[in-house]
Amino acid sequence: MKIHKEGRTILTGLLVILVVANIIIFTFMSSMQGFVFSFLTFSVIGYLLVLWFFRLPSRSFVEDENLIISPADGKIVSIEETDENEYFGDTRLQVSIFMSPLNVHVNLFPIAGTVSYYKYHPGNYFVAWHPKASESNERNSVVIENGKNAVLVRQIAGVLARRIVCYAQSGEKVQQGQELGFIKFGSRVDLFLPPGVKLNVKLGQKVNGKTSVIAFFR
Numbered sequence: 001m002k003i004h005k006e007g008r009t010i011l012t013g014l015l016v017i018l019v020v021a022n023i024i025i026f027t028f029m030s031s032m033q034g035f036v037f038s039f040l041t042f043s044v045i046g047y048l049l050v051l052w053f054f055r056l057p058s059r060s061f062v063e064d065e066n067l068i069i070s071p072a073d074g075k076i077v078s079i080e081e082t083d084e085n086e087y088f089g090d091t092r093l094q095v096s097i098f099m100s101p102l103n104v105h106v107n108l109f110p111i112a113g114t115v116s117y118y119k120y121h122p123g124n125y126f127v128a129w130h131p132k133a134s135e136s137n138e139r140n141s142v143v144i145e146n147g148k149n150a151v152l153v154r155q156i157a158g159v160l161a162r163r164i165v166c167y168a169q170s171g172e173k174v175q176q177g178q179e180l181g182f183i184k185f186g187s188r189v190d191l192f193l194p195p196g197v198k199l200n201v202k203l204g205q206k207v208n209g210k211t212s213v214i215a216f217f218r
Contacts, residue, residue: 004106006165006182007054014050018043056106059210063112063176065146068197070212071110071153071180072189074099076205084192087117087143087152092192093199095214097207099187107155107189108209112176113146115168140166140181144174149217152192155183177210 003011025039061069078096099105121139138157143150155164166181168174183189197215201207207214 002056002058003051004054004056004182006184007050011047011051011054014047018047053101053105055104057104059208061177061210065112065176066217067176067213068110068151068191068193068215068217069108069176070097070207070209070214071108071191072097072099072207072209073103073105074189074207076201076203076207077188078190079199079201079203081195082192084152086119086141088150088192091195092152093195093197093215095191095193095199095201097189097191099183099189104209105183105187106209107153107180107182109144109168109174109176109178109180110153110191110214111144111146111149111151112174113144113150115142115170115172115174116145116150117141117143117152118166118168118170120166138164140164140168142166142168142180149194151194152190153180154190154192155181156188156190157183 022040022043026036029036074097076095077098078094080094081091082094084090084092084094119141121141140155141152142154143152155166157164163184164181164187165183168180191214193215194217196218198218199215200213201215
């Protein structure tokens with residue numbers, strides 16, 4: 001298992017802080033063995049949790065232009081037809097994936113094609129599953145077009161996720177499953193799909209980035 005590049009600086013800094021803190025506590029509070037041991041245990045568990053958050057598992061898949069793969073790990077919390085007014089200006093099928101702090105937090109391109117639109121929106125920090133989150137929270141919107149179809153991916157910040165990283169650039173050609181970005185500590189990703197797609201997921205279903213198929217192009 002690899003560690004994502006977005007976590008390397010954080011993990012290095014956290015390790016230094018925890019080591020220094022434990023040395024200081026051991027030096028000046030050695031008589032309080034219970035406290036020293038508890039703090040050391042807390043430090044190890046806390047560091048392992050952060051390490052787990054930034055994990056980057058290796059997953060293999062076969063690219064297929066007829067498939068829309070999941071751009072994130074998480075749980076399907078919304079499937080509905082909605083008016084998408086930022087880019088398309090028409091009705092789209094919205095599929096929302098909630099990412100808990102325990103999920104892998106890398107985001108991926110669901111289809112191959114060209115990035116025709118990218119925009120960052122500052123905003124609020126409602127809980128990620130809040131209905132207003134898609135249009136009111138801090139977010140990034142990315143549209144990928146392949147000549148036949150277009151899909152909008154929206155990275156949405158939540159209460160804990162206040163650091164959205166997006167690697168997409170307008171005009172860039174991207175591959176299906178390529179890294180789109182990273183959201184730190186709990187968040188949501190919305191997909192806006194053409195109305196004619198054949199859905200392959202249901203509400204409440206858990207999905208994995210790359211390996212789960214959200215829908216098929218007809």
